[in-house]
Amino acid sequence: MHDLRRQALESGKTISRKALSREGSRSGSRLSSARNSRPNSRQNSRQSSRAASRYASEDEDNGSLSDGTAFSTTSFDELDNPEADNYDWPTELAERIEELLDRKRSSVQGREEALAAYCRLSKYHYVEEHIRGHIQDLLGALSKSIKHESSVRETTLALKALELMAVTANDDRIYDAVEPLLTRTIRDSKSMVVKAAAIHCLGTCTYFGGTGEEGKLDQMNFFLDIVASDGHSIDAPDDAGAVTAALQQWGFLATDIEDLAGESEEAVESFIEQLESSEPRVQIAAGENIALLYEKSYTPRGDDDDDDEDSSGEDSDSDSDDDQHLVKRYDAYHDTRQLEQLLQSLATVSGKHISKRDRKTLHTNFSSILTTVENPRRGPMYSKAIDQDTNRRYGSKRRVRIGRDAVMNVDRWWKWIRLASLRRILQGGFLEHYYQGNRAVLNSLPMILQEERPMVTDRAAAKKAAKYRNSVRRMVLEEDMWE
Template structure:
């Protein structure tokens, strides 16, 4: 992968919000079902080293819907290389094993699913799925319904998401979404709930859902986040809340007009700013910024210059310096009735100093909320790391994308959560879903055309030996 994907890698962590703690004593109806599977609050603060667990408490990279360490991605043997024939053949073999479920053991299915997920994460191999999608979906849904083991279930959920982003045809959104929602509501495994939420977000975005269906899922996710997980019997479980917040932000980028929904959504996210966990706070804050950004749209022919004037104490100069030379932006509605309340909380978080936070958490919090504050104060500026700089994603020295809008960041992070180190390969190998998600993602940078990042085999392994050169976070221009 390129040098500019380190700093903003999302990390999955748990939390218990203040609102949730105040509710906990009164939530007796769901206690019998949820408490035996609830995780202690102390586990929330040690989340970086784990994501999903199998029955024995062992961790598995294949079950992860997050990026905990970019350095781990650099160690992948097939990183930025063309899919070799042995991998294609292994994928075919694994497909056969998954479809021929009769007589298989849970351990065998776990191994087959892990290989299936690993290969489809690393490369775009839609041609190998052709003609087998219906059988695969049926087999994967059986694993999800059966819940033989937590690891098999989560692997099946991720396999479904990878199939949808690799091969959209012949996959019914209605059938998938109904089962995923049942799993989110009914499973006793909290890790499975979070994985199913991520899978639901991917299926909704890439499986042909219309605006009404997307709005239905957004309302479902908002209920989960605003209830601190209790809506789906996951009271105080941070993974569930984080997943709901992240997928809400991602799916919101597909809806043009959220004027009616914005007030209630922002109110729910403002409440989550009081969470005890940095990553819930960041996810909520980023959603707030996105909704403020969406309350502004480009100036149209029937708009007047007076429409450019800012209100509520924002800049009235009409300056769109954060617009990178784009069209003038006009405020269409109030994202929230009390921007001052939000700014008070955001400013406090941007400078929060607490011994309870690690150095890394404090840095993440301060950087994120500095950007969030800029957007809430003046949504026209889009996404900035400070008043004058932007974030840029570069793939080697061959192309780049300006991440100057929150909607771009939401979509980029969603792709990276699912594809992880394979994101670059999926782009260069022509995954239409990836290309459509971030259209015009690349532009030429001092070279003729865009070549595969693995074109120079003489440099193979260089990035592994020196990971600091191989991958950085978003760089500032």
């Protein structure tokens, strides 16, 4: 987070936190004065200042992209859309798109501000129908900002905008249009921040931009090379941001691959090496991928499977009837016992060289990861303990709060990793995209929201609770679309 802000401009200039918070209001006044068609527009000034008061600046959002792999928090309360009902955001979006496409009369600073506004609007609103007729033109404009790399901020914002387009546009042409450019940027950019942002962007475009399984496997191999070489393969030696991004995107793509038997051994070996990193975010991302691979080594029991197959006693530790129907298909790694010992040491790590916060995060995440490696039928859990009477392990599955009135049960690592990826991309706009029916989001997270009815004390709160209940009912009725 701090690296991104320190390198906000290639010239070495820094931007104060106070100045960053004023980005939205600056964009309206400067862009309106620069455009002949709308000199001193009061409407634009009002919209820009209103938007700035409701959202964090895009620089702050970008900074949070590298704050770790797992969610140390399980609440999405902060994801409520703060947009006022009477805010004319489609008009501002159309203006921003026009500014991005009018590159000849733009400056680096103007493009930065237009890109920041576009990203903000695309996160907090489901803009698919509003950008449908501009996809190819926007791809061209964003590609130019990425290719020329006039400033680190413009480039990272363009990469973020491209990610948001991939999640929103439902267009299968995006991957083919941008893959060569993104790969070249990852290899050749002089900025470590740009490299990490491009890795995230390539993973997102690979997943949502019209790629088949073969294409996903190719990019997974590319990301694994980055991890195995500690970033040296892309001229980013020992850069934690680039390695973390590669780990996260490998895992994200792996959730969409049905059979990883051929890739599991080599991948786990590379991830084990990253468990020795001094960066907790690298360790956690590697550990989650290991848990995912162990989870994928078990699949549902089929008609051809014997009832007594894999009757090794692990069934007794399962949490639900669904777990009982998972059968081991292959060994995720050849030395699970040694791996368990390493994970146990991370789940109980101590020492003054680790901050209290990092130590707690490592304990929580690696207790959960260890639980899955010991028994791949188990999904992500917050805690693990021993029942003193039965000597059996038990734990509670992750429950992620969505807004204030609903929760998701995340009972598999592939769901957790996808949720983490979408949270990184959409941030505060996650709830809006989920409830507005963004097909990419719904298809990625085939989960039903469970309603938690709040205590209502006034009419406004009652109205809001009813709105959530109606949304939940709509999602339940459409469950068959996600399965």
